[in-house]
Amino acid sequence: MSDSATNDRSPKTDDLRPMTEVQMAQERAFIKSLEEECQTYWDMVEVGDELSRVLDLTPELVILYADAVEDFNPWFEGWKMNTWRIEGTSPFGGAIVPPLLVSHFVLSVQFDHTKPFAIGSIHTYHNTELIEPIPVGTQVRITTKAIDKYEKRGRRYVRHEVLVTDENNGTLYIREVRDILSL
Amino acid sequence: MAIDNSFIDLESLRITTDTPVGFELTGVKKKALIQLMGSRLWGRFNPNHWDPVYAAETGLDAPIQTGEMSTAYIAEMCVNHIGAAFFRNARMECKYIASILANEVIVTGGVVSNKTPKGNGMRFTLDVWADNVDGERKTVGTVEVDIDV
Numbered sequence: 001m002s003d004s005a006t007n008d009r010s011p012k013t014d015d016l017r018p019m020t021e022v023q024m025a026q027e028r029a030f031i032k033s034l035e036e037e038c039q040t041y042w043d044m045v046e047v048g049d050e051l052s053r054v055l056d057l058t059p060e061l062v063i064l065y066a067d068a069v070e071d072f073n074p075w076f077e078g079w080k081m082n083t084w085r086i087e088g089t090s091p092f093g094g095a096i097v098p099p100l101l102v103s104h105f106v107l108s109v110q111f112d113h114t115k116p117f118a119i120g121s122i123h124t125y126h127n128t129e130l131i132e133p134i135p136v137g138t139q140v141r142i143t144t145k146a147i148d149k150y151e152k153r154g155r156r157y158v159r160h161e162v163l164v165t166d167e168n169n170g171t172l173y174i175r176e177v178r179d180i181l182s183l
Numbered sequence: 184m185a186i187d188n189s190f191i192d193l194e195s196l197r198i199t200t201d202t203p204v205g206f207e208l209t210g211v212k213k214k215a216l217i218q219l220m221g222s223r224l225w226g227r228f229n230p231n232h233w234d235p236v237y238a239a240e241t242g243l244d245a246p247i248q249t250g251e252m253s254t255a256y257i258a259e260m261c262v263n264h265i266g267a268a269f270f271r272n273a274r275m276e277c278k279y280i281a282s283i284l285a286n287e288v289i290v291t292g293g294v295v296s297n298k299t300p301k302g303n304g305m306r307f308t309l310d311v312w313a314d315n316v317d318g319e320r321k322t323v324g325t326v327e328v329d330i331d332v
Contacts, residue, residue: 011235016217016246016285031230031237064224069255070213073262091267099270100258104225104251117228120241123250125278133270 038116041182042156045146052143053109054167057097059085059136065101073098078136088136095136102140102164102174103128110144110160110180120183124157129175139167147177156182196264200305200331204298208264208309210291213256215248217285225249235285243282250279253289253313253322260291261311261326268328277311277324288316293326304331 013024059078066076075090076098088095103126111118134140141164148159157179164174196209217233219225226232226249231241238246254277261269283289290313297308306329313322 011239013234013236015235027234031234034228034230061224064222065255068219068222068225069252069259070219071255071259073259075262092270096270098255098258099262099273100251100254100275103254104249107251123279125276126254127276128274130270130273130275133267 034117036116038119041111041118041121041158041180042149044112044115044118045149045158047146047149049146050143051109051112052141053113054139054141055102055105057101057134057136057138057140059088059095062095062097062101062136065104066098071098076136090133092133092135097134097136097138099130100128102134102142103162103176103178106142106144106160106162106176106178109142110146110162110178118182122181123178124181125179127177130173131175132171132173134164134173140173141165141167158182193263197266198264198295198307198328198330202295202298202307202330204295206295208260208291208293208295208311210260210293211256211263212288212290215252215283215285215287215289217246220246220248220252220285225252233285243284245284245286247285248283250277250322253277253279253283253291256289256291256313257293257311257322257324257326260293261309261328264293265326265328265330268330269326272329272332274327275311275324276326277322279322281319281321283313283315283321289313289321290316296325301329302332304329306330306332 013027063079078088078095080086090096143163144160147161159179162176165172221227221233230237233246293309293311296310298305309326311324314320
């Protein structure tokens with residue numbers, strides 16, 4: 001019997017998409033696997049903390065990002081079915097990275113990925129300077145620095161500044177300030 | 184059966200130095216599909232973004248989109264209207280003021296709020312947003328771009 005066929009009105013695993021019992025069991029098992037001891041982001045971060053990682057902006061990564069937000073602008077296509085990797089075309093020559101793609105990956109840097117994920121954290125704000133277009137295929141370094149922890153209307157926020165640079169030639173592509181609301 | 188051949192000349196969308204303050208951008212419309220919200224590159228790391236049971240346990244009415252998805256929607260609208268100029272010496276600021284719940288239909292919008300001479304062109308400021316179809320505002324922001332500078 002489907003989870004959604006039961007009488008009580010509490011949310012069910014298959015409320016929002018059709019699933020068999022096997023799929024539902026797989027989802028519950030996956031969620032259980034995510035359970036781990038963790039602390040709040042507020043407690044995890046100290047002002048001055050700096051973290052840095054390198055990200056390869058492969059054509060496949062760009063496609064995965066753009067497909068999920070249904071953005072099919074051809075400027076972002078460095079990968080095409082049947083042909084696979086291509087040079088692509090944009091006003092800057094070859095394919096370029098969607099303007100806010102790297103901003104999406106900052107979360108994976110400012111949250112120390114070697115520690116358990118900080119529960120109850122919500123991204124609430126970003127102020128992003130787009131300085132230069134990023135060619136698909138670029139290797140970028142994302143560096144985050146905690147610059148403030150503050151409380152506003154009873155809520156706790158952690159502010160970071162972010163730099164995105166070309167790992168090979170140092171070009172500054174993006175500068176950003178962003179806030180995370182913490183439990 | 185009639186075939187719909189209507190289309191917009193996409194080049195006509197582009198903001199130029201002659202575009203007046205008050206010009207309204209044509210947005211994009213998207214549905215917050217649970218399958219996309221929970222894809223590996225987006226929300227899979229946090230079941231609040233795709234699992235109704237987990238979301239309810241943490242006090243949410245339904246799984247919520249990551250804020251960056253509405254940022255991406257607004258950015259798509261900006262690329263449509265601004266083109267290459269959106270990728271150099273531009274700025275985009277967004278505040279996520281309300282959660283986008285699974286299955287909500289989101290429409291982006293924007294308006295030119297200011298323009299000031301800069302170099303040979305103009306520095307434009309736009310107010311931008313993402314609403315659900317009932318008009319509830321989810322994300323607000325501003326965009327600044329150089330046009331023909």
